[in-house]
Amino acid sequence: MKIINVVGARPNFMKIAPIMESFRATRAIDALLVHTGQHYDEKMSDLFFSELGIPQPDVNLGVGSGSHAVQTAAIMQAFEPVLLQHKPDAVLVVGDVNSTIACGLVAVKMGIKLFHVEAGLRSHDRTMPEEINRILTDAISDLLFCSEASGVENLRREGIPDRQVHLVGNVMIDTLLRHREKAAASKVLEVLGLSAGGYAVVTLHRPANVDSPGILRPIFNALEQIARDMPVVFPVHPRTRERLSAFGIQSADGQVRLIDPLGYLDFLKLVSAASLVLTDSGGIQEETTILNIPCLTLRENTERPITIESGTSQLVGANPAKILSTYRDLKTHPPRAAKPPPLWDGHAAERLTRIILETP
Numbered sequence: 516m517k518i519i520n521v522v523g524a525r526p527n528f529m530k531i532a533p534i535m536e537s538f539r540a541t542r543a544i545d546a547l548l549v550h551t552g553q554h555y556d557e558k559m560s561d562l563f564f565s566e567l568g569i570p571q572p573d574v575n576l577g578v579g580s581g582s583h584a585v586q587t588a589a590i591m592q593a594f595e596p597v598l599l600q601h602k603p604d605a606v607l608v609v610g611d612v613n614s615t616i617a618c619g620l621v622a623v624k625m626g627i628k629l630f631h632v633e634a635g636l637r638s639h640d641r642t643m644p645e646e647i648n649r650i651l652t653d654a655i656s657d658l659l660f661c662s663e664a665s666g667v668e669n670l671r672r673e674g675i676p677d678r679q680v681h682l683v684g685n686v687m688i689d690t691l692l693r694h695r696e697k698a699a700a701s702k703v704l705e706v707l708g709l710s711a712g713g714y715a716v717v718t719l720h721r722p723a724n725v726d727s728p729g730i731l732r733p734i735f736n737a738l739e740q741i742a743r744d745m746p747v748v749f750p751v752h753p754r755t756r757e758r759l760s761a762f763g764i765q766s767a768d769g770q771v772r773l774i775d776p777l778g779y780l781d782f783l784k785l786v787s788a789a790s791l792v793l794t795d796s797g798g799i800q801e802e803t804t805i806l807n808i809p810c811l812t813l814r815e816n817t818e819r820p821i822t823i824e825s826g827t828s829q830l831v832g833a834n835p836a837k838i839l840s841t842y843r844d845l846k847t848h849p850p851r852a853a854k855p856p857p858l859w860d861g862h863a864a865e866r867l868t869r870i871i872l873e874t875p
């Protein structure tokens with residue numbers, strides 16, 4: 516069985532790594548890798564291939580940045596000839612980025628089976644580009660692999676037949692568990708002059724948080740308040756870097772430390788030893804759940820409810836007063852310990868491989 520696997524943006528890389536490894540371990544699957552080039556900076560892409568041992572892509576579409584329509588259309592146009600040339604039996608897409616829906620749509624229109632990994636997650640917020648990508652990709656997929664039970668319920672409610680839906684666990688956590696030991700050896704704390712358990716980590720990149728100065732500036736002011744208590748380290752996504760500079764937002768006393776994006780191992784080490792994480796990333800909500808690190812999620816909703824029910828994540832939105840009051844509460848009331856969600860055990864990729872091989 517020939518499967519073309521697709522990656523495009525940073526969060527896709529940690530998801531595809533264990534899947535490629537598992538596919539290549541079975542002789543029954545001929546696995547090719549296509550990189551759309553949605554993310555292309557060394558620190559947003561190449562670094563992850565070397566650190567996670569992902570094979571070099573067989574094809575790189577080199578699409579780059581653009582508006583949603585331009586980027587999605589460019590990926591579709593570039594992907595179609597790849598399918599014509601390689602004639603795969605199936606295309607596998609992960610996550611919810613523009614590359615996911617673009618390649619999925621091309622595949623099904625050519626009568627090629629589509630597998631979606633991380634299916635069924637719903638924020639129920641259609642202003643998020645990712646929510647549209649998720650709904651559409653799930654609607655056209657043949658096999659849907661869910662990371663948590665809420666995904667299975669959402670798909671059932673949307674009328675996807677049960678036989679197509681499989682709860683397999685979380686491939687991103689496969690990668691985390693596989694690299695935890697290696698990450699422990701990272702020297703990132705020494706390089707940044709931080710001591711374990713004595714700092715906060717921030718990431719922000721969602722358009723809803725970073726695209727408007729009226730929202731980004733108050734969030735930044737709240738981070739500066741926290742930085743009076745402890746160092747705040749902020750590896751900045753290129754989109755956010757551009758917005759901070761356009762809005763003239765800077766750390767007044769240099770307390771919020773803006774640094775370049777980190778590679779996977781350094782970032783895992785940084786989060787593992789933090790006393791607190793503030794983020795709007797879905798993947799980091801999942802990682803802090805497994806690492807048992809308190810996570811203030813700067814969103815009004817989440818498509819990953821399990822990170823709230825059994826993890827360490829709390830939704831605080833973008834309101835600075837709420838961010839700061841939750842932060843203060845955390846200092847006086849340490850959060851309960853997280854409980855690893857079912858099947859977040861390092862074997863999700865093996866499970867989905869078995870299901871693919873057993874499905875006629």
Ligand code: UD1
Pocket residue numbers: 524525526553554555556559560580581611612613614644645720752753754757
């Ligand atoms: C994309 C995904 C988002 C995911 C995020 C992770 C969509 C709709 N969004 O958002 O779901 O959480 O990736 O990072 O697919 N840029 C660079 N170098 C790069 C990549 C991007 O400088 O390697 C800059 C460009 O200015 C670009 C901007 O970042 O215009 C946004 O990139 P884009 O891929 O459009 O969206 P993200 O915000 O990264």
